Amino acid sequence: MQSKEPLVSIIIPCYNQAQFLEETLNSVLAQSYKNWECLIVNDGSTDNSLEICNIFKSKDHRFLLFDIENKGRSNARNIGLDQAKGDWIQFLDSDDVLHKDKILNSLALQKKKSGMIITDFLRFRKTINKPRRAFCDLSKVDFNYENILLQWELKFSIPIHCGLFKKSILNSIRFNTDLNANEDWCFWLEFYKNEFSTEYVNQKLVFYRMNPNGTVVNFDHMEENTKLAKLHIFNNLEDQYKSMFFNRVIKELSKTKHDFKFYKDNIFYRKVFYKIKRLLS
Incomplete structure (x- = not known):
């Protein structure tokens, strides 16, 4: 060639x-x-x-x-x-x-x-x-x-x-x-x-x-790193996308009470909630 x-x-x-x-x-x-x-x-x-x-x-x-x-x-x-x-x-x-x-x-x-x-x-x-x-x-x-x-x-x-x-x-x-x-x-x-x-x-x-x-195929590994990835993604989003991504996460979490409790009690995700609250206020 x-x-x-x-x-x-x-x-x-x-x-x-x-x-x-x-x-x-x-x-x-x-x-x-x-x-x-x-x-x-x-x-x-x-x-x-x-x-x-x-x-x-x-x-x-x-x-x-x-x-x-x-x-x-x-x-x-x-x-x-x-x-x-x-x-x-x-x-x-x-x-x-x-x-x-x-x-x-x-x-x-x-x-x-x-x-x-x-x-x-x-x-x-x-x-x-x-x-x-x-x-x-x-x-x-x-x-x-x-x-x-x-x-x-x-x-x-x-x-x-x-x-x-x-x-x-x-x-x-x-x-x-x-x-x-x-x-x-x-x-x-x-x-x-x-x-x-x-x-x-x-x-x-x-x-x-x-x-x-x-x-x-290592599900525990994937679950933990997926949470970390979502945090990374959220923290780097422009404001116009943050509420949309937040709604996606909430819909996924609502399917399992265990996961929802993890996110609710996790200090990093609480920071995400507070950021969204400020954005929407």
Whole structure:
């Protein structure tokens, strides 16, 4: 391909995913679009992930390896962003898989004002040859800041590797390293504070692994970090959105008395209540 075609930086954070990593990296190697670099950030893995990374690095010069001390997925992604030289950013977790035409078909829809190109996805457990339906239908989603704020995980959520992000918009945006879950939600919100057009590719070009050892299945971990994420989001909202987001939280809490009691008795959430009261007074 000619050099005028945009460079795509594929960022893969990796922590102890050796059993899946080769399949993930092979899906990068198989991309029909060839002008890419792949930044693998080995986040202090204690299995043989580093060995696999080095094999792919020696196989193709487009694979770049960064071996760092374990500080979490968000920090690893941020290091990838700091080092990326591409015009577009493709995130990919080390247990997920890209369709071979993911990047090619995404860039085919880019326009002058495009800042985001989103493709649809499928889920799978052991093999992408036996996929399962996604947990939401992205073809019915209006991709904008307000919807991501108020409907995230209620009507839809977007796996991070569905997106192809314009690098210039990401210059001042990074993942929140204080969160261990729902950091993607915060990242999407920060991105959609900017003005750009979103293109949607109505093709299932991403495979999301239902990993029984993944973070998203540790429910206690997710619950606690979801509360922290909501606090972070609320504290960073413009006033016009605070009451709307507050109403969303109240509706969710009203479903379970236990959760409502936690929020009511928690000093941080009491501060949220007081802020809302002042806003509405």
